[in-house]
Amino acid sequence: MKRQNVRTLLLIVCTFLYLLLGAAIFDALESKNEEREKARLEDIETTIQMRYNISDGDMEKLRDTTIELLPQKAGVQWKFAGSFFFCMTVITTIGYGHSTPRTNGGKVFCMIYSLIGIPLNLVMFQSVGERLNIFMGFGIKNLKRLMRFKKAEVSHTELVMIGGLTTGFITITGSLAFQKFEGWGFLDAYYFITITLTTIGFGDLVVLQKNNHLQKSPQYVFFSIMYILGALVVVASVMNLLVLRLLTLNTEDEKREQQEQA
Amino acid sequence: MKRQNVRTLLLIVCTFLYLLLGAAIFDALESKNEEREKARLEDIETTIQMRYNISDGDMEKLRDTTIELLPQKAGVQWKFAGSFFFCMTVITTIGYGHSTPRTNGGKVFCMIYSLIGIPLNLVMFQSVGERLNIFMGFGIKNLKRLMRFKKAEVSHTELVMIGGLTTGFITITGSLAFQKFEGWGFLDAYYFITITLTTIGFGDLVVLQKNNHLQKSPQYVFFSIMYILGALVVVASVMNLLVLRLLTLNTEDEKREQQEQA
Ligand SMILES: [K+]
Ligand SMILES: [K+]
Numbered sequence: 001m002k003r004q005n006v007r008t009l010l011l012i013v014c015t016f017l018y019l020l021l022g023a024a025i026f027d028a029l030e031s032k033n034e035e036r037e038k039a040r041l042e043d044i045e046t047t048i049q050m051r052y053n054i055s056d057g058d059m060e061k062l063r064d065t066t067i068e069l070l071p072q073k074a075g076v077q078w079k080f081a082g083s084f085f086f087c088m089t090v091i092t093t094i095g096y097g098h099s100t101p102r103t104n105g106g107k108v109f110c111m112i113y114s115l116i117g118i119p120l121n122l123v124m125f126q127s128v129g130e131r132l133n134i135f136m137g138f139g140i141k142n143l144k145r146l147m148r149f150k151k152a153e154v155s156h157t158e159l160v161m162i163g164g165l166t167t168g169f170i171t172i173t174g175s176l177a178f179q180k181f182e183g184w185g186f187l188d189a190y191y192f193i194t195i196t197l198t199t200i201g202f203g204d205l206v207v208l209q210k211n212n213h214l215q216k217s218p219q220y221v222f223f224s225i226m227y228i229l230g231a232l233v234v235v236a237s238v239m240n241l242l243v244l245r246l247l248t249l250n251t252e253d254e255k256r257e258q259q260e261q262a
Numbered sequence: 263m264k265r266q267n268v269r270t271l272l273l274i275v276c277t278f279l280y281l282l283l284g285a286a287i288f289d290a291l292e293s294k295n296e297e298r299e300k301a302r303l304e305d306i307e308t309t310i311q312m313r314y315n316i317s318d319g320d321m322e323k324l325r326d327t328t329i330e331l332l333p334q335k336a337g338v339q340w341k342f343a344g345s346f347f348f349c350m351t352v353i354t355t356i357g358y359g360h361s362t363p364r365t366n367g368g369k370v371f372c373m374i375y376s377l378i379g380i381p382l383n384l385v386m387f388q389s390v391g392e393r394l395n396i397f398m399g400f401g402i403k404n405l406k407r408l409m410r411f412k413k414a415e416v417s418h419t420e421l422v423m424i425g426g427l428t429t430g431f432i433t434i435t436g437s438l439a440f441q442k443f444e445g446w447g448f449l450d451a452y453y454f455i456t457i458t459l460t461t462i463g464f465g466d467l468v469v470l471q472k473n474n475h476l477q478k479s480p481q482y483v484f485f486s487i488m489y490i491l492g493a494l495v496v497v498a499s500v501m502n503l504l505v506l507r508l509l510t511l512n513t514e515d516e517k518r519e520q521q522e523q524a
Contacts, residue, residue: 008393011386015353018382022349022375023342029368030340037364038334041327048324052314062310065303066328072300078292080285087284090462091277097359097464102299104449106291111456113284118460120280123508124273130512131270187366194373198380200357203465246385250392 004250071099075212081221082214088225091117092232094201098209129237133159156241163238170231171197177227181220182207196228197235266512333361337474343483344476350487353379354494356463360471391499395421418503425500432493433459439489443482444469458490459497 049059071077077086077099089096090113101107137154140162144152175189184192184205192205207224208214214221311321333339339348339361351358352375363369399416402424406414437451446454446467454467469486470476476483 004389004396005393008386008389011382011389015383015386018353018379019346019349022352022379023346025371025375026345026348026363026368027340027342029365029371030345030363031338033365033368034334034338034340038331041331044323045327045331048316048320051320052316054310054314054316058310058313061306062324063328065307066325067332069300069303069307070329072296076293076296078289078296080289083288083292084281084285086288087281090284091281093355093461095357095457095462095464097466100464100466101288101292103291103295106288106295107449107453109287109291111453113287114456114460114462117280117284119505119508120273121277122505124270124277126509127266127270127273127512130516131267134266134516187369191369191373194376195357198376199355199461200352200376201463202357202359202362204359204362243381243384246381247388250389254392254396 004253007250074098074209075215077214079215081218085208085214085221085225087113087117088229089201090114091121092228093118093199094196094228096201096203096206098203098206125233125236126240128233129240132233132237133163133241136162160238160241163234163241166234167231167238170234174227174231177223178207182210193231197231199232266515269512336360336471337477339476341477343480347470347476347483347487349375349379350491351463352376353383354490355380355461356458356490358463358465358468360465360468387495387498388502390495391502394495394499395425395503398424422500422503425496425503428496429493429500432496436489436493439485440469444472455493459493461494 045059048054054062074082076082082099086099088094090110093114101110137159140154140158141152144154171190171193174193175186178184178192179186179189182189182205188205192207195202195205208221211217307321310316316324336344338344344361348361350356352372355376363372399421402416402420403414406416433452433455436455437448440446440454441448441451444451444467450467454469457464457467470483473479
């Protein structure tokens, strides 16, 4: 079989094994806690329902309104600042889902908006990331010359290491900042940042969702958006060094074969 | 200024303008509806609270339990099938957040799991996508020969068009399927698929969250996961044709310059 096909098959098998492994571990870590919590919460619910003798229908209505009012806990979500934050979560594909379009017009526009915005943002990130790498390369080279290193050339490995260190620094300082502003524990803040910068964006923890921050703290809104975009660019620049090469492995093998055949 | 720097600056400006535009339009589309809905829902809440004379503290407790019990509406989330579905939403970066780890161990494992799984999955998708394009190319070439076309060569544009048509076909049939299985309207089903395949994954609409599907309909679970992974591969193959070239524009300009300097 051709090398490219073997590589692709191997990748599929690895991914499925990785999914199976993950499923087993999450089951082991979360299942017990889930059962326990479910029982505890249903207990609280039943106690209150009995205390006031609330009908099942009204309980259901209360649940529905709570769920639909959830985004509004943060104040207004769709005034300009909130909409801007939302747009950022769309084009970066983070998609917290802390607030989502409810009108048909909003849904249709959201689909179109993402189809143009995501490629635009992806190309922008990669472009800025690549520029960052080039400037970093120049900077380190000059620094080395200044310090009279024998070899001023900057290796790929050095760039990756510096990218990694920068990412570590940014995520830790960011966590400390959001820990303070949002009143989260450090683990939760770090978890929020990791889930954001991987663009998974669960939305279980989202910044700017307390104390009417979106309306009342423009500086904090600005900081949050700039922090997320900036940190994503740093991640993109490391990805640019690491993964872009892997993404084109098959294509490069094809090209080589074609050249050999010619 | 160097061409690469101008291109990068232009991309940054375009992205910000695109965010401003989006924010203005979402504000116009969603703000009024948000106010109206908020008033309506708070009205329902107040009516029920007054009817049973529920204390504010107990109302708050009810709200908290409802929000925390939300994932459990789908039955158990962390038994094997649910955990597998969850793992898929992590490594693809969809991250619906319909259910998220609650224990510290689960959160830490989730961070590590994503840092390895996302690059693995990305490389796998691109690899399969590239294979798909090659096979499609071969297939069409042979078909053309069979139909005695003068030029059997398959152009890049033809491949992109076929990729686009395939994507259209997959998303429409997929929407019809989920419309039936989940009882959604067609617009909602199509919106769910778009938000999934862009990997935004808001989580406002998520499959497998009704009627204990995760536990009781293994075939439907299998279909959903396979549909999402398969459709993502098709998207990856179109992206492989369209965007991968754009992602490396700056890098290629740099290489050309270095060659010219040498
Ligand atoms: K996402
Ligand atoms: K998401």
